Structure formats: structure tokens, C-alpha cells
Amino acid sequence: MTTLLHIDSSPLYEQSVSRQLTATFVTHWKSSHPGGTVVERDLSATAIAPLSAEWVAAVFTPEDARSPQQNELLSLSDSLIAELENADEYVVGVPMHNFGAPSVLKLWIDQITRVGKTFSYADGTPKGLLVGKKATFIIATGGVYDAQTQMASFNFVEPYLRSLFGFLGVTDATFLTAGGTMALNHGQDRNAFLAPHLEVVQTHALAV
Template sequence: MSTITPNSSPTLLQINTSLFADKGNSSVLAENIVAAWRKKHPTGQVVVRDLGSSPVAHLDAARVIALNTPAADRSAEQAAIVAESDALIAELKAADTVVLGLPMYNFGVPSQLKAYLDHLARAGVTFRYTANGPEGLIGDRHLIVAAARGGIHLGLPSDSQTAFVKTFFNFIGIHNIEFVYVEGLAYSAEHKTKAFELAQAEIEKLAA
């Protein structure tokens, strides 16, 4: 298991995707992970992107066309669309560690997260196809996923999130991925408290 290791002046990108902003269970779990990271890196920088309160536009035909139009041929509107995607990619590349708050909505990832990921997947920019198959171009970094679920899904067919997140980030070149789960949050207040206690123990192991 990877650990949260010291660095002189690292950057952490915290991505919250809950509809309830910092009050969402996944955001609270992510913040606990970030707090442990801050103790290890007191001079580090934390950049927060809240996709719940400031969502990225979902793909439509105009955006797909803009992202696939050569730079010299783009209209001003298309250039602005590509600039949005470029900024998201640059933000991710600048981070040494990424903490992703991931709630489960109807057995899947939030649509806000899917829209964000759609702007990261850029042929020739974040991945390319070679004779040996796809190659990620982002460069590896530590991704910690703070997954919060009302029910219990880990290891069951209903957990579509874990495989999806691994597949996507592996595809663009991020392989150092770890998950911290809190599950059964809707069962009872006692179950929720216990789930967060167990998760905190996992976070402390990461920070050890």
C-alpha cells in the first residue's frame, strides 16, 4: 500500500462531486484525508474543485467537435471550449496528490464527475493509441478516492464505481490509486459513525 509521503512543497487537488458541497458524506471523508495530508505537508498547497457547486458543462455535439478541431481551425467559441478543458488538465497535471470525493448516486458516479472526466479524456493530450494499445499521457500521481455509499456495495456487482474509476484513470496514465470507503451510511446513525471510524483508521495508515 502506498503512503502519503513528505515532499518539500507538494500540491494536492481535492475534487468534490457531492451535490451537497462540503456537507456531503464523500466531501467530509475527502476532507479527513486532506487533513491527514496537511499534517504531513504543512507547507503544501491544496486546490479545491467543487463540481457540485461549480459543475463542468456536459458534453454535447458542439463541444465534441471543438475538442477534435485542429487549433488553427477553431472558431473563437471553440477555442474557449478547448481552453476550459486545457485548464482542467493543467490543474490535474500540477497536482502531486489527488483526493476524489465520490458519492454513489443510483449505483453510479455523479453526472458532474462524468462531465469532468469527459473533458480530461483528450486523444493526443491525455492519452494516445500505440501499436501496443492505449498509453496514458498525464503521468502517474497518487489518487485517493473517498467513496461514500448509503448501502453496502464493495465487492458486489452493484459496485460499478470502483472498476470505472480505476479504468478511466489508468487509461490516462494514473495507476497509483487507493480507495477509502464508508458504506451503509443510510442504515443507522450508529452504522454511519462506525463506518467513519473505520475509514479514519485507514486514513491514518495512509498517513503513517
């Protein structure tokens, strides 16, 4: 049975373009994966604390030597990593915030990027441990940051996520971007704006 991990990170909920597109992806993924399982993770509704010195110390303490307090500190990280390990595919909704990933997504990344869990240096070189996974990142940006545009160099979302997840072993990654969402704040019809992006997402969801 195939499992899809559906992650959203926008704080806008019903107004969110990325959430609407990931929901469409999930709907069509389900139709092409009868019997498949979808696991939902809403990062805007998940309390994730920034990394602390105590958290780092717990990570680098051997598992059999950790105190109950250290195990508690790592419990959320362990759960989030288990979601990634148990899923075959990921779909991640990512709104661009200040040219980068939203803070809740970065907090999640800090929890799931752990030596010995999602990557290793066992042979002296980095090796990703999340192998055999497929990921679709659905990005919504206020401006247009496509390659060859004037603002392309300001897009730190796709390069960062591609590098980070590649480092963790997820090299089968697709990036779908709905650029120019700011137009929705200036009278652009939402349905007309979303139509071509929904079509792309639907086609991709049925193909993966």
C-alpha cells in the same frame, strides 16, 4: 513542492460523508507535507455542460486552426486538465449514485478525457499521459457493496474509476470505501459510524 488536487462531487455538503472524509484526508496530508499546496475543485459548484457536437468538433480541430469560439468551448476543459497535470496527487470524494458515479463527476470526466491531452493513440495503441500521479478515491455508499457480499456486482463505481484513470495513466490508485451510510438515516450515530473510516483515511493520508 508537492501539490494535491482535492475534488469533491457530493451535493450534500455538510451532510456528506465523502466530503467529511476528503476534508480529513486533506488536513492530515497537509501535516505530512509541510509547504505542500492544495488545489480545491468542487464539482457541485462548477458549471459543466454536457458534451456537444460543437465541443467534439473543437477537440478534433488542430489547435492553431481553432476559432475563438472553439477555444472558448474548450477553456473549461483546458483548465480542468491543467489542474490534473500540475498536481502530484489527487484525492477524490465520490458518493455512489444509483450504483455508479454521480453525474457531476461523469461530466468532469468527459471534460478531462481528451486525446492528445490526457491520453494518446500516437503509436496505434492507447497510452495514458497522466503518469507519475497518485490518486486516492474516497467512496461513500448507501448500501454495502464489498467483494463477496450479495450486492457486490452492483458496484460500478470502483471498477469504472480504476479502469478510466488507469487508461489515463494513473495506475497508483487507492480506493477507500465507507459503505452502509444509509444507516445514518435510521438513527445510527454519525460519529460512531465515521470513526473507523476516519482512522483509515488519516493513516493513508499520512503515508502517501
